[in-house]
Amino acid sequence: MTIHNLYIFDRHCHCISFTSWTRPAPPKQDGQADTAQQSMQATGATGMSLEEEAKLVYGVVFSLRNLVSKLAAKPGSDGFISYRTSTYKLHYFETPSGLKFVMNTDPHAESMREALRTIYAQIYVEYVTKNPLMHQLATSGVHPVQNDLFRGNLQRYVRTLPGFE
Amino acid sequence: MLHALLIINKAGGLIYNRDFTDGLAKLTSNEYLVMAGTFHGVHAITSRISPVPGSSGMELLETDTFKIFCFQTLTGVKFLLITDPSQPNADVTTRKVYELYADFVMKNPFYNPEMPIRIDLFDSNVQKLVRQTNAAG
Amino acid sequence: MSFPAYHATVPVQSSPLQSVSRASSHGRRPPILERNLVKGRSNEVSLSAYAFLFCEMLSYATKKSSGIQDMEKKLSDFGYRVGIRSLELLVFRDRPNRRDTRLLNTLSFIHTNVWKTLFGRAADSLEKGTDNEDEYMISDNEPNVTKFIAVPKDMNQLSCGAFIGGIVEAVLYGCGFPAKVSAHSTGSDQFPLRTTILMKFDKSVLLREKGFEPR
Numbered sequence: 001m002t003i004h005n006l007y008i009f010d011r012h013c014h015c016i017s018f019t020s021w022t023r024p025a026p027p028k029q030d031g032q033a034d035t036a037q038q039s040m041q042a043t044g045a046t047g048m049s050l051e052e053e054a055k056l057v058y059g060v061v062f063s064l065r066n067l068v069s070k071l072a073a074k075p076g077s078d079g080f081i082s083y084r085t086s087t088y089k090l091h092y093f094e095t096p097s098g099l100k101f102v103m104n105t106d107p108h109a110e111s112m113r114e115a116l117r118t119i120y121a122q123i124y125v126e127y128v129t130k131n132p133l134m135h136q137l138a139t140s141g142v143h144p145v146q147n148d149l150f151r152g153n154l155q156r157y158v159r160t161l162p163g164f165e
Numbered sequence: 166m167l168h169a170l171l172i173i174n175k176a177g178g179l180i181y182n183r184d185f186t187d188g189l190a191k192l193t194s195n196e197y198l199v200m201a202g203t204f205h206g207v208h209a210i211t212s213r214i215s216p217v218p219g220s221s222g223m224e225l226l227e228t229d230t231f232k233i234f235c236f237q238t239l240t241g242v243k244f245l246l247i248t249d250p251s252q253p254n255a256d257v258t259t260r261k262v263y264e265l266y267a268d269f270v271m272k273n274p275f276y277n278p279e280m281p282i283r284i285d286l287f288d289s290n291v292q293k294l295v296r297q298t299n300a301a302g
Numbered sequence: 303m304s305f306p307a308y309h310a311t312v313p314v315q316s317s318p319l320q321s322v323s324r325a326s327s328h329g330r331r332p333p334i335l336e337r338n339l340v341k342g343r344s345n346e347v348s349l350s351a352y353a354f355l356f357c358e359m360l361s362y363a364t365k366k367s368s369g370i371q372d373m374e375k376k377l378s379d380f381g382y383r384v385g386i387r388s389l390e391l392l393v394f395r396d397r398p399n400r401r402d403t404r405l406l407n408t409l410s411f412i413h414t415n416v417w418k419t420l421f422g423r424a425a426d427s428l429e430k431g432t433d434n435e436d437e438y439m440i441s442d443n444e445p446n447v448t449k450f451i452a453v454p455k456d457m458n459q460l461s462c463g464a465f466i467g468g469i470v471e472a473v474l475y476g477c478g479f480p481a482k483v484s485a486h487s488t489g490s491d492q493f494p495l496r497t498t499i500l501m502k503f504d505k506s507v508l509l510r511e512k513g514f515e516p517r
Contacts, residue, residue: 004216022216048213056214063207067200068228071247073190079228085211086221104216111227272353272450274360275457286452289494 001163004088004104006154007057008124008145011098015054016143019154021164061092061102081113095120109163123153166249167295168231170262171197174279175241177205181282185295189231189247208235208243224256234259242266258298265290346422353450360462370457374464374485381468388469389476392419405503405511408477413440416473421446436503440470443493453487461487463497470499480504
């Protein structure tokens with residue numbers, strides 16, 4: 001099993017964080033994932049810039065989410081969980097506040113829903129929402145998710161997941 | 166349990182849809198058309214945003230209340246089967262539907278390719294297949 | 303030709319390019335005109351290939367005809383050409399040097415031999431008409447010819463079995479039993495595609511038949 005990458009979108013449909021575990025990261029040598037802004041110019045397997053790719057990913061999950069909620073018999077359910085193609089599986093988790101977590105793994109992976117929940121509840125909330133410097137960061141134009149504490153903890157957590165290789 | 170079957174032609178137009186149970190929200194035919202168009206577009210994008218090169222389009226979509234199996238033929242026709250979340254391998258059923266499509270739609274002299282399918286013989290054979298599958302599951 | 307089971311694969315006559323590569327490994331198949339006339343399993347034609355051909359025949363007939371009756375006439379004419387030729391082959395294969403003079407024998411020849419050769423199995427029933435002395439019926443519960451055809455509602459009088467009707471008419475004519483043949487869809491819930499071929503024989507046939515009866 002493999003975990004490819006993780007996108008986090010805010011409710012204004014901006015990709016605020018992108019972390020890749022399989023994509024070669026040329027700019028940095030220490031294996032640490034890039035911050036979203038730095039790697040936005042890089043291209044991956046898709047041959048697009050990350051910015052473009054993130055927009056497409058957002059478009060897909062957004063459309064699917066609407067499509068699913070339209071088809072579901074009882075409204076208000078969580079709806080869209082994941083989809084898979086021949087080469088990858090995309091897992092989706094949305095918080096009540098509109099944050100969207102999207103993780104790509106290999107197609108045979110188990111559901112990552114709980115993992116995404118944990119990333120939200122125990123890493124995002126702890127190190128981003130509760131960060132006292134959040135507002136200062138926000139006014140300086142950098143999203144508060146770009147801090148080492150969050151990134152470090154995310155790395156540590158994902159590496160413990162059963163699917164990580 | 167199979168809830169519904171949709172067939173989308175290679176241009177993204179909905180050419181067949183049938184509900185078999187009440188498990189899904191009732192949509193108007195116009196909403197179904199829009200949905201087919203959306204799905205067609207999303208399906209194309211999903212193969213482009215793959216982290217690994219050479220991906221197919223979406224094959225299985227999971228939600229908490231249903232699953233959508235999608236089988237795309239080499240000619241670009243998509244068969245969408247909406248099932249219960251517990252349905253094990255409906256992709257076998259999509260292949261069988263494809264077979265019925267090849268037999269009773271494509272071999273029917275009164276059918277115009279890419280147009281909506283209104284063929285009794287196809288209908289009754291799909292119904293039979295669904296009854297068998299639903300009885301077995 | 304005969305139509306074997308559903309979806310049987312066929313050794314289709316290959317294109318020149320393929321036959322070169324095949325010739326090296328398996329040896330070339332002789333062209334159709336050089337093959338033995340006596341029937342073997344390899345003379346079967348794919349049902350799918352046939353179905354697509356029939357599709358085109360039907361759409362040709364639709365384009366060229368003014369109404370449903372006209373169209374059935376066209377289909378029947380197509381069938382006639384098939385019938386008259388396959389009778390020749392059948393007589394050669396199945397009953398050399400024999401010629402039936404009795405009506406019932408000829409009918410059962412059609413019901414069994416003709417059907418088996420063309421469609422891979424015998425027809426489902428052979429009956430005498432209840433109202434008229436000169437009428438006989440052969441029914442097929444699921445004719446191969448129309449297996450995949452659902453006639454649209456606005457053309458529901460059309461019976462694509464007219465093609466089979468034409469074949470039967472030609473065979474009867476060739477055997478010396480001229481008759482008016484028509485095809486009717488007699489679908490039931492159990493057999494939605496059931497087709498009945500109605501044969502109304504010429505007076506001369508019945509007269510001759512009477513003559514055979516012992517005085």
